[in-house]
Amino acid sequence: MIIGLLSCEQNEVNPIDEPKDDPVNNQLSISNEHLSLDGSTLYLFAKDFSGEPNCEGECAEKWPPVFADQVSEFNFPEDLDAANFGIATRPDGSKQLTYYDFPLYKFANDFQGNDSKPGTELGEGLGGVWFVAKPYTVFLAFGEFEGEFDRKFLIDFKSGKTLYYFNVDNPLNSNCENGGCFAAWPPYYKENITAPSILKTSDFESFKRDGDDKLLQSALQQHPLYYFAQDGKRGDTKGHNFNGGTWIVADVENIPPFQ
Numbered sequence: 001m002i003i004g005l006l007s008c009e010q011n012e013v014n015p016i017d018e019p020k021d022d023p024v025n026n027q028l029s030i031s032n033e034h035l036s037l038d039g040s041t042l043y044l045f046a047k048d049f050s051g052e053p054n055c056e057g058e059c060a061e062k063w064p065p066v067f068a069d070q071v072s073e074f075n076f077p078e079d080l081d082a083a084n085f086g087i088a089t090r091p092d093g094s095k096q097l098t099y100y101d102f103p104l105y106k107f108a109n110d111f112q113g114n115d116s117k118p119g120t121e122l123g124e125g126l127g128g129v130w131f132v133a134k135p136y137t138v139f140l141a142f143g144e145f146e147g148e149f150d151r152k153f154l155i156d157f158k159s160g161k162t163l164y165y166f167n168v169d170n171p172l173n174s175n176c177e178n179g180g181c182f183a184a185w186p187p188y189y190k191e192n193i194t195a196p197s198i199l200k201t202s203d204f205e206s207f208k209r210d211g212d213d214k215l216l217q218s219a220l221q222q223h224p225l226y227y228f229a230q231d232g233k234r235g236d237t238k239g240h241n242f243n244g245g246t247w248i249v250a251d252v253e254n255i256p257p258f259q
Helices: 058-062 179-184
Strands: 002-004 028-031 034-037 043-045 085-089 095-099 130-132 138-143 151-156 164-166 204-208 216-220 247-249
Touching: 151 247
Parallel strands: none
Antiparallel strands: 002 085, 028 034, 043 130, 085 095, 138 151, 164 247, 204 216
16 A cells, blocks of 8 residues: 555554654755665666565565655655655555655665765666666556566556557557547657666657647657556556557567557
């Protein structure tokens, strides 16, 4: 379960009843466009795209969660909006701090070796699923669904909504223009795309749609991108293989050729 940081209910977050002998700083900051906690780089995990923490056991030893039982200990500078942070409940019942509903982690290797120092980013891009935490435009989801093997596909970072391809589109041209199609598959558009490091921002571009709407739409490698109106919450992939496979998640490793 994920709740807003500023609307934490009494039974969800343990309040601070009395001051501690050694007060914890827990200063969140953003520098070089990425989040840090007391100088330590924070990370996001692509498997957490639904908002639920999926790094446990040995994974959590390598990628320690940022725990948030004592919410009032976190200090937010003026350049960070506390409303963008929240809390996820881990499988063991502990609370983890989230950023735009993505659970936050540190990387153990950032603190090892003689040259380790604040701001180290050794976890950036590892496995193609771990990335420094920052305000992206699009992000990656990595998961298994509908009996398929793990797929790596695009999601809108702030909403967590899945993005899709329409297999009958042409390069930088949408064939989803009539009212029914437009309503079911709203075009996705963001200006100045920022993406995880394994993606090239130069592979994203925008175009003006034909037809009556004349809206701008974003594309990856010239494939127009869409939402699916029936995806009600983050992590939903209800549009995948819709209409006999005409619509598919916006896979970033197996981009379909144009027909």
